[in-house]
Amino acid sequence: MNQNSQPNRQDFNQYMVPVFAPAQFIPVRGEGSRLWDQQGKEYIDFAGGIAVNALGHAHPVAVKALVEQGQKLWHIGNGYTNEPVLTLAKQLVESTFADKVFFCNSGAEANEAALKLARKVGLLSGSARKNKIIAFKNAFHGRTLFTVSAGGQPKYSQDFAPLPEGIQHLPFNDLDAARAAIDADTCAVIVEPIQGEGGVITADPEFLKGLRELCDQHGAVLIFDEVQTGVGRTGALYAYMNTEVTPDILTTAKALGGGFPIGAMITTDKYANMYAVGDHGTTYGGNPLASAVANAVFGFINTPEVLNGVRTRAQIFAEGLKRLNERFGLFEEVRGQGLLIGCVLKAEYAGKAKDIVTLAGEEGLLALVAGPNVVRFTPSLIIPEADIEAGLQRFERALARFVGA
Template sequence: MNVTRSLFDEVMVPNYNPASMVPVRGVGSRVWDQDGNEFIDFAGGIAVNALGHCHPELVKALTEQGNKLWHLSNVFTNEPALRLAKKLTDHTFAERVYFANSGAEANEAALKLARRYALEKFGEHKQQIIAFNQGFHGRTFFTVTVGGQAAYSDGFGPKPGAVEHCAYNDLAAFEALISDNTCAVMMEPLQGEGGIISPDPAFVKGVRELCDKHNALLIFDEVQSGVGRTGHLYAYMGLDVTPDILTTAKSLGGGFPVGAMLTTTDIAAHFKPGTHGSTYGGNPLACAVAERTFDIINDPAVLEGVKRKEQLFRDTLATINDKHKVFSEIRGKGMLLGCALTEDFAGQSRAFLDASTQQQLMCLVAGANVVRFAPSLIIPDEDIAEGLVRFEKAVASVVAAK
């Protein structure tokens, strides 16, 4: 069979518009397409490939588990799931873990649990969920409704009710919205898809205090910001604010699909047998890979390395911007960075992405005005340097075409 990019247009649902090149192999932070062209990967599969492509330890974990046991269903438990859950609870605030296959599923579980908790503990009046404009929490109907981007949630008919939004980093607006009818507040401790927006520390602390005041659960969506991405194991650890429920996915599996919801014993008790579930969630293959990924990343040397590499990016991006003047600021933390475009280049983030691909660099966007980098947490310094050389050429080509 002749497999080319044109086959996509013949056989796939057209909800994606992938690049013209087709990657076929990856090692570390380098990827090769069908024609043997080498790309540097600053995209990381959208903050997923936290240890790059085909990390030998992950390949080993996958192969070893693949020769033992793939899938059981949750009629049984399994050793990799139990080991991973123990490590997650040992190294976070949480006491209980629920496994899913993705960030959206972990968020769906978190929202359902929050609603069930409030219903059973306080009554039917306590059902409001508050989230934030430009937030992103997944593509299921519940999670996309809670996400604060109409472009993703509109056009599918009636939405789940009692979901309201307010501006991120606006504590006064939040305080005006929250009440004793609020069951949960869902927020990203670093907004990803919405433009790589860091939270004001006073805002996060204020949200936590108001949740406590009104007996509302605080849910941190750490699907993108978690597992070392910000230089902390989870972003909440750098904010001195602890959520009641935390969701994690993306980097957790290092490229293998897995998600998890973390919470306390008291809250978890409201998911009794039969109230929620997942056929594949917690399967031994996913958990074996995730356990090895977690072990490697949960290392002070790796986490410190993320912070050092962030500075390498920032220093070189500042030099590029001194020359080309296309960015108003560099946002984000660790290996989740956003280059916010100036007004002169408003709405053109896709042009920078396409130009980067032409220069054999893989990157991302976060909305129409931000170019996003979410590379491997252990990307070699020389790949950062070479990738940014290619990025400067891409920037120069966009500037020249203006």
């Protein structure tokens, strides 16, 4: 590629390690819930960077925080603390069950920190055998070797054996299986309140309550992976707040920085204090630049106006998708919470979710899959209602082409 020429999609194939298969168009500019590609074509964004762009693109609140902090202090390493990270930690603690926060750069890193802490909890229990981790089938917890092993989707882990041991996968929402598996050797249970990548499947309230009771009974740590469900996505600040269950550890990332990479593990003093200086770490985690942006984004979202607005927008999506399904009859159900929405294809269209998403892109709509059978929407939490309606019209055109194909 000539350094002076415009990069193109073919450059991806030439220069990038082939672990992604991106769309053929390249977005170059975004504003709110709209994007434009290199040719100037406009798209409405129902993908939200996979539940990351909680305030859409180039939101003034996030941009202002980025520019102001960028002119002051970006990075100093973890031999020092900084003002933005302390402010952000205080916001998280005061808004949740937690007493302490560990900052990192991604959801996978947050889950890595949580799982390592759980193993330390087991070690400090006095039982050398207390190291078993219970996870669930179809879960997704990240791509590091530890988190991909905890995830319950073999397609992501099977090529990288031998995998970390001591992780047992159970059927999601099966409390009887959990009762049979969780015992004195269990150090942790890790669960998503809503399985995002696994198909937008909500955990039954009784299932989560049962896990809480089993963890208390056997001295195990209950970890909620809220990487996708956190920071307003479900209409609550965190999805655990929609249940009557409080975890011991919660992981958060994606929307936390509104597009700037940042993750966090939050927990109570009881467990936080089991980590000692040097037990875990990160070079970039909690740097001033990421923390300043996350402060602005988190503070903006953590208001009744925005959180109530998520529920209002979810209702508009629900009604619009119901109308589309009455016309096309493609979806078995539309499920999820708030603006984490999964359109589940009927059996006769199994495996075709990606085809629909590709057609949506051609019609000027960004959407996602959640496995081969589910079309997923995770738009901005403040997407204008007019953009929802316009996006659903584009989705309708894509579905019409799909049915006609």
